[in-house]
């Protein structure tokens with residue numbers, strides 16, 4: 001059975017057939033998923049996903065929605081972490097690729113969320129785009145108990161630095177493209193204990209689903225790609241990546 005460690009099941013793209021898509025994922029062997037919130041505006045919807053589908057959830061303020069976040073949302077986030085007991089803080093991080101997102105404000109919000117993760121003893125789900133070293137610097141400033149650097153797209157040295165800080169690296173749709181050579185090399189060569197699977201649905205569709213919302217059932221075939229890259233059986237990939245996810249997210 002597979003665990004999708006990063007699925008935006010609450011996304012509008014899924015609203016016409018969300019229940020069917022989740023059912024199809026279950027039939028494809030996806031036993032559990034983590035649904036991370038991105039903004040205070042979707043905390044309630046994410047909680048509803050947990051109640052309706054039994055998925056695990058996380059709450060956080062995503063850097064791409066920087067314009068929506070206020071300091072009051074950090075207090076609301078603390079309330080949710082205390083009351084709802086999610087499996088992680090997230091999705092949070094730094095995005096230095098999308099223009100117009102003030103880097104200083106991003107860093108301030110990330111550091112505040114890392115402090116919340118320490119306070120509630122939770123792992124962290126990180127969005128890291130063109131900001132590997134900057135996020136590593138924040139983690140050294142405010143160390144947390146670990147988590148996942150999702151849709152990992154850094155260098156081997158940066159991967160090693162995240163692993164040393166207690167993190168797993170999330171691999172998904174990007175790994176299915178022949179052209180993603182660096183990501184495929186890392187997926188093939190990193191210690192198996194550092195790898196978790198994710199779809200990031202509805203984003204990052206795999207090679208066979210380009211132009212469509214990335215459905216959670218794609219995780220089974222993504223696992224098959226990792227099995228080929230590592231010359232392992234799909235059953236072993238499922239067993240090891242699920243064990244990694246359960247080690248990282250205690251209540252999964």
Ligand SMILES: [Zn+2]
Nearest residue numbers: 006008091200
């Ligand atoms: Zn995400």
